[in-house]
Amino acid sequence: GTWAESAGMLLNAELAALDIDVVKPLLPMGTSVRGLLSASVSVQGDPLNPTAEVAATVESGTIEFPQDEEMQSVEFRDARFGGSVVNDTAKLRLAMDVQPAGEVSGDITIGPAKTDGRDMAGEVSAAFTDLSLVAGFVPSLDKVGGKLDVTGRVSGTTARPLVIGSLLVSDASALVVPTGVTLQDVSLTVESCVLYTFPGPRDR
Numbered sequence: 001g002t003w004a005e006s007a008g009m010l011l012n013a014e015l016a017a018l019d020i021d022v023v024k025p026l027l028p029m030g031t032s033v034r035g036l037l038s039a040s041v042s043v044q045g046d047p048l049n050p051t052a053e054v055a056a057t058v059e060s061g062t063i064e065f066p067q068d069e070e071m072q073s074v075e076f077r078d079a080r081f082g083g084s085v086v087n088d089t090a091k092l093r094l095a096m097d098v099q100p101a102g103e104v105s106g107d108i109t110i111g112p113a114k115t116d117g118r119d120m121a122g123e124v125s126a127a128f129t130d131l132s133l134v135a136g137f138v139p140s141l142d143k144v145g146g147k148l149d150v151t152g153r154v155s156g157t158t159a160r161p162l163v164i165g166s167l168l169v170s171d172a173s174a175l176v177v178p179t180g181v182t183l184q185d186v187s188l189t190v191e192s193c194v195l196y197t198f199p200g201p202r203d204r
Helices: 020-026 131-136
Strands: 002-004 008-019 032-045 051-067 070-086 089-098 102-110 120-128 141-156 161-176 181-197 200-203
Touching: 008 020, 020 032, 089 120, 131 141, 141 181
Parallel strands: none
Antiparallel strands: 002 008, 008 032, 032 051, 051 070, 070 089, 089 102, 102 120, 120 141, 141 161, 161 181, 181 200
């Protein structure tokens, strides 16, 4: 990094091949993640109000977690995380491909500090065109097909965030193994609104 009284600070840093399993203590019990993280960080300007840019990528990885006394795994590729801070406003970005046929993306903006917290606005979404992944979570189902779309919209403030979520299953089909019944053309829509008032959430 460098420093000049007229221009302020300038700091650039890079990280390569960090094992992301170092975040395991922050994950739910029994959950682990594998993959190698590469990242770059740039901070410049006034130390009291700096401009910052962060970019990180994981080319491929696996998330493992317990489900019904068995371990399940989800593979992902081309995970990209980004963020910037300009004039005390932060913008966060997320995008990744989930195997075998899904993608996750998100954009969230966190505004300048206020007495009642920072304003928040954004959305995180996931779309899966192959529901075969679900069969691993529900052992009683086989030959699972269909589409799944999940969306979470964030608003409110950092002190009282409001999350409005929706889940849409369309063109779904499955074989219920214990009964031999085949389900076809199943559609399902679920919506939820949660206002978080720390220390715990409250459904609305």
